Amino acid sequence: xxxxxxxxxxxxxxxxxxxxxxxxxxxxxxxxxxxxxxxxxxxxxxxxxxxxxxxxxxxxxxxxxxxxxxxxxxxxxxxxxxxxxxxxxxxxxxxxxxxxxxxxxxxxxxxxxxxxxxxxxxxxxxxxxxxxxxxxxxxxxxxxxxxxxxxxxxxxxxxxxxxxxxxxxxxxxxxxxxxxxxxxxxxxxxxxxxxxxxxxxxxxxxxxxxxxxxxxxxxxxxxxxxxxxxxxxxxxxxxxxxxxxxxxxxxxxxxxxxxxxxxxxxxxxxxxxxxxxxxxxxxxxxx
Amino acid sequence: xxxxxxxxxxxxxxxxxxxxxxxxxxxxxxxxxxxxxxxxxxxxxxxxxxxxxxxxxxxxxxxxxxxxxxxxxxxxxxxxxxxxxxxxxxxxxxxxxxxxxxxxxxxxxxxxxxxxxxxxxxxxxxxxxxxxxxxxxxxxxxxxxxxxxxxxxxxxxxxxxxxxxxxxxxxxxxxxxxxxxxxxxxxxxxxxxxxxxxxxxxxxxxxxxxxxxxxxxxxxxxxxxxxxxxxxxxxxxxxxxxxxxxxxxxxxxxxxxxxxxxxxxxxxxxxxxxxxxxxxxxxxxxx
Numbered sequence: 001x002x003x004x005x006x007x008x009x010x011x012x013x014x015x016x017x018x019x020x021x022x023x024x025x026x027x028x029x030x031x032x033x034x035x036x037x038x039x040x041x042x043x044x045x046x047x048x049x050x051x052x053x054x055x056x057x058x059x060x061x062x063x064x065x066x067x068x069x070x071x072x073x074x075x076x077x078x079x080x081x082x083x084x085x086x087x088x089x090x091x092x093x094x095x096x097x098x099x100x101x102x103x104x105x106x107x108x109x110x111x112x113x114x115x116x117x118x119x120x121x122x123x124x125x126x127x128x129x130x131x132x133x134x135x136x137x138x139x140x141x142x143x144x145x146x147x148x149x150x151x152x153x154x155x156x157x158x159x160x161x162x163x164x165x166x167x168x169x170x171x172x173x174x175x176x177x178x179x180x181x182x183x184x185x186x187x188x189x190x191x192x193x194x195x196x197x198x199x200x201x202x203x204x205x206x207x208x209x210x211x212x213x214x215x216x217x218x219x220x221x222x223x224x225x226x227x228x229x230x231x232x233x234x235x236x237x238x239x240x241x242x243x244x245x246x247x248x249x250x251x252x253x254x255x256x257x258x259x260x261x262x263x264x265x266x267x268x269x270x271x272x273x274x275x276x277x278x279x280x281x282x283x284x285x286x287x
Numbered sequence: 288x289x290x291x292x293x294x295x296x297x298x299x300x301x302x303x304x305x306x307x308x309x310x311x312x313x314x315x316x317x318x319x320x321x322x323x324x325x326x327x328x329x330x331x332x333x334x335x336x337x338x339x340x341x342x343x344x345x346x347x348x349x350x351x352x353x354x355x356x357x358x359x360x361x362x363x364x365x366x367x368x369x370x371x372x373x374x375x376x377x378x379x380x381x382x383x384x385x386x387x388x389x390x391x392x393x394x395x396x397x398x399x400x401x402x403x404x405x406x407x408x409x410x411x412x413x414x415x416x417x418x419x420x421x422x423x424x425x426x427x428x429x430x431x432x433x434x435x436x437x438x439x440x441x442x443x444x445x446x447x448x449x450x451x452x453x454x455x456x457x458x459x460x461x462x463x464x465x466x467x468x469x470x471x472x473x474x475x476x477x478x479x480x481x482x483x484x485x486x487x488x489x490x491x492x493x494x495x496x497x498x499x500x501x502x503x504x505x506x507x508x509x510x511x512x513x514x515x516x517x518x519x520x521x522x523x524x525x526x527x528x529x530x531x532x533x534x535x536x537x538x539x540x541x542x543x544x545x546x547x548x549x550x551x552x553x554x555x556x557x558x559x560x561x562x563x564x565x566x567x568x569x570x571x572x573x574x
Contacts, residue, residue, distance in 0.1 A: 121499050121500070121501040122501060122502075123501065123502070123503070124502075125566075140501070141498065141499045141500075141501070143499060170498065170499060180495075180496045180499055181499070182489075183486050183489045183490055183496050184486065184496060184497065184499055184500050184501070184503075184504050185501065185503050185504065187482065187485060187486065187489075188482055188503045188504050188507040188508070189503060190540070190543060191478050191481075191482050191507060192503070192507055192562075193543070193558065193559060193562035193563075194478075194536060194539045194540050194543060194562075195474065195475055195478050195536070196562040196565050196566050197539050197558065197561055197562050197565065198474060198532065198535050198536045198539050199470050199471065199474070199565075200561075200565045200569075201535055201539070202469075202470045202474075202531070202532055202535055203470055207569070208467075209467045209470050209471060210471065210569045210570075211428065211457065212408050212428045212430060212457060212467055212468070212471055213408070213428075213471055213569075213570065214408040214409060214410065214427070214428070214471070214472065215409075215410070215411075215509075215510075216410070216471075216472050216475045216476060216479070216509075216510045217471050217472065217475050217570075218570055219506040219507070219509050219510065220475040220478060220479055220506070220507050220510070221475070221562075221566055221570065222502075222503075222506050222566075223502075223503045223506065223507070224562040224563060224565075224566045225563055225566040225567055225570075226563065227563075228555075228556050228559035228560045228563055229556065231555075231559050232552055232555040232556050232559060235546075235547045235555055236547075236550055236552060236555070239547055239548075239550065242547055243544065243547060243548060244489070245485065245489055246540065246543075246544050246547075248485050248488055248489055249481060249482070249485045249540075250537070250540065252481045252484050252485050252488070253477070253481050253533065253536075253537065253540075256477060256480070256481060256533075257530065257533050259522075260522045260523075260526055260529055260530060260533075261526075261530060263523055263526065265519055265523060268515075268518075268519040268522055268523070269515050269516065269519050271480065271484065272480060272515035272518050272519060273515045274484055274487075275479075275480035275481075275483040275484050275508075275511040276480075276511060276512055276513065276514075276515055278483050278484065278486075278487045278511075279412075279483050279508055279509075279511040279512040280512055282487075282494070282497045282500075283497075283500065283504075283505055283508065283512075
C-alpha cells in the first residue's frame, strides 16, 4: 500500500480543522497542508499550527499531496472535485461531506481521481477553528461509500486512516447512506430549526418566555446553532429523502394533533408510549 | 411565619423523590412523609430512606402535615386537591405540576386549602426513585402562580422553601405560565416524540439505520424517553396553547419544505440563519 506522506485538507472549518488535529496527534503523516479560501482562516491555521502549511491556493495546496480531504459544504465539494480534475490531480481523495449520492456521482465523472466518499457521523454546533476538537472522530461511525469502479487502493488508504483515528468504519452505498442520514440526522435538523423558529414567533419578542428554559428546549434546539451554508447544501443535495421524511413527520404530527384536539387520552398514551419505548430500545442509556 | 415541621410529598416518582432528597439535604424540616399509591414504591422509599415515613394512604400521610406537595401527573393532582378538601386538610399545599391553569382553577374550588401552584422547570427522562436527583432544583427556574385570593402565608412558605432549595422563583399568572411552557417545553416535547416515531416508521425495522446515530438524534429525542402518563396529562390540560404551537410549527415546517422542494437556496439560508441566530442569542453557550 502506498505510504501517505502528505495529506491536504481543503476547508479548515470545524470539521477540517478537527481532522487536521486528529491526524497530527496520531502521527500518521509527515506533512499536513491546509487550503481555505478565507485568508483569515489560512492565517489562523498557521498561527495555531493546525496544519504544517496553509494557503488559499488549491493548486499550491495539493502539490505533493498523496491524499486530498475535501472538508467543505457539499456543493463546494462537488466544485472542488471538478477543480482537482482540472488541475490533473491523480492522487487519492476523500471528503467529509454530509450527503454522498451527489458527491459520488460527481466524482465518477473524473476517472483519473482515486476518490472514495466518506462521512464521519460527528459534528458540533461550534464553527471554525475555535470549534475544532482533536477527539471528534474517536468512536464515531464513519460511513464510506465506495462504488463499483472505486480504486481498491483508495478504499484501503482511506479506511486505514479512519481506523487509525479510532473511528468505526461502516460501508454503505450512497443512496442507502443518504436515506439513513435523512432519518437519523437531516429530519432531526429540520425539526430543530423549526422548533427554534416557531418558539421565536410564538414568543413574539416577549423574550422573558426564554428565561424559564430548561434542558428539553436546550437539547432539541442545540443543532439549530449549526452552520447554515452546510445545511443548505445538505437539504439541496438530499432533497428526495428529506422531503420523504418531512412528509412522514407531518403525518405523525397530525395524528398527535388530532389526539390532543379530540382529548383522546388513550391515543395520546399510545403515541407517547411508542416514542418512549423506541427511544429506550434504540438509544443506549447515558448518551 | 408558621414553622414547617412536616412536609408530605404525594407521588414518589422522579420529581417527588428528588424533592424529598433536596429537602432532606437542606435540613429544612423535621419530618418528610411520602405517599404513593404503589406499594412497591412505598417499600422502596422506606428501604432507601427517601422519606422518614411512607404510606399508600393519603389520610395517614397528611396527618400532622404543615405542607403537602402534590408531585403526580396533572390530572391526578386535580383529583388529589379534591381528596385533600374531602379529608378536611387545611394546611399549606403546593404542587410540582407541569400545567397551572387547570390545577389552580380546581384549587380555587376549595377555599379552605392554603394552596399556591408551583412548577419547577427541571426534569429528566429518568423515571421513579432510581431517577431521583438531589440537585435537580438547584438553579432551576420555578414558576409560582399565586391567584388573587391565594393565602399570603402560603406564598411566603412555598417561596421560602424553593429559595432554600436554591431554585430561582419566578411569578406568573397561570395562563401566562401555560402559554410560556407550551413554547419552551410542550412543543419541544411534541417534536421530540414525533421525531422518534417518524424515524422508526421511516427505518421500517431496518434497525441498522440507528447504528450511525450521532449527537443530533440523541439530543433531539432525549425527552421522548419521558413518562407517557405525565405528558398525556400535560397535553390534555394545556390543549389550547399546545394546539396553537403545533399550528405555528406546521406553518414553519411547510415553509421549509417548500424551500427544499423548490431548491430555493437563498430561502433555505434565510431560514437556517434565522434559527442559528436565535439559538445563539437566546440560549447561553455551553448549555
